[in-house]
Amino acid sequence: MREVEGKVAFITGGASGIGFAMARTFLNAGMKVAIADFSxxxxDDARDQLAGDNRDYMTVKLDVRDRTAFALVADEVEAHFGKLHVVCNNAGIGMAELISRAGYADWDEMMDINLGGVINGVVTLLPRIRRHGEGxxxxxxxxxxxxxxxxxxxxxxxxxxxxVRGMTESLRLALVPDRIGVSCLFPGLTKTRILDKAKEQVASAAGDIDPVSAGFAVAQENAMDPMDLAGAVLDAIRNNDPYIIGHAEFIDELEEQHRELMAAIRRDLPMDPRRAEFENGRREGIREIKAQMQAW
Structure with missing residues (x-):
């Protein structure tokens, strides 16, 4: 979507951190923005920071777990702006029980927001993008x-x-006929409020906080400015990039993981040629879908 000026964006978790940086960046690019947040x-802070700004934005309260509320907020946004073009499913939380001792409630809270919120955003808002046919x-x-x-x-x-990553990559292929691009954002340490609880516990030396969470809370003092990451998001929207990775400190680790994956492939086990033929056909089909994007 090369031309973004005048287009409408809906951002969840949009009133702080990466979400608010996206909102500011999109507004600077001439877009209209709906800032949705639960807090x-x-x-209030977002409205204070944007006070006096005459560009077109609105703020709405939204719990991304509430599907009924999501639809009502979407109606409100469409009533205000007319159309919806860009959706940023960004809301998330960062604190959870250790996976080795977590119970159902711990899993439910994290999944309902970090994964369920993305699902709800897609199911609620994708039909509204499709409806106008503009991509x-x-x-x-x-x-x-x-x-x-x-x-x-x-x-x-x-x-x-x-x-979220797997869902996004499949969705990217599925929406090519609709001319709707899809990108997955992979932030590293970025100055956000996702670890505020952990930072409070570290500062007060109170609570049962694990060393990993404590370490992340302290490391956030040197985290990336979210405005830098938001600029990369806007670039990805314009270029229809599949991945947004702004933290170069992960290069060596990513290469190491790739080597481990390739080394794990057993090349000594039998491979039926018919199975290989099927997978080659599947792979070629995906290549053809990706090639259609180049025509955009």
Whole structure:
């Protein structure tokens, strides 16, 4: 979607951190923006920061787990702007119980927001982009933990973010006929409020906080400015890039993981030529779908 001026974006988790940086970046590019967030204080802060700005935006309260509310908010956004072109499913949480001792409630909370919120955003908002036939773009926020797994303390978070990645890559292929681009955002350490709870626990030396979460909370002091990452998101929307990875400190680790995956392939086991033929056909089909994007 090369031309973004005048287009309408809907951002969940949009009142702070990466989401708010996206909102500001999109507004700077001449877009119209709906800033959706669950936190009243974040929404108040966003409104304060945008006070006096005469560009076209609106703020709405939204719990991304609430499907009925999602539809009502979408109606409100469409009533205000007329159409919807870009969706950024960005809302998420970062604290969870250790995966090795987590119960159902721990899994449900993390998955309902970090994965369920993305699903709800796609199911609710994708038909509204399709409806006007002008094309559009979807950005789903995963994490570097959606490529490189975190240990015990981040295990549930990792599971949800891996799922977001897989969902996004399949959706990218599925929406080519609609001329709707799809990108997956993989943030590393970025200055956001996702670890505020952990930082408070570290500062007060109170609570049972695991070393991994404590380490992340401290490391956030040197995290990336979300405006830098938001600029990369806008570039990806314009270029229809599949992946947005702004943290170059992961290059060596990504290469190492790729080597491990390739080394794990057993080349000594029998391979039926008919099976290979099927997979070659599937692969060629995906290549043809990707080639259609180049014609955009």
């Amino acid at each position: 009243d204080s974040n929404l 559009g773009h979807i950005v789903n926020t995963s994490s570097m933990a959606g490529i490189l797994p975190l240990p015990d303390a981040g295990g549930i978070y990792t599971a949800g973010k891996f799922a």
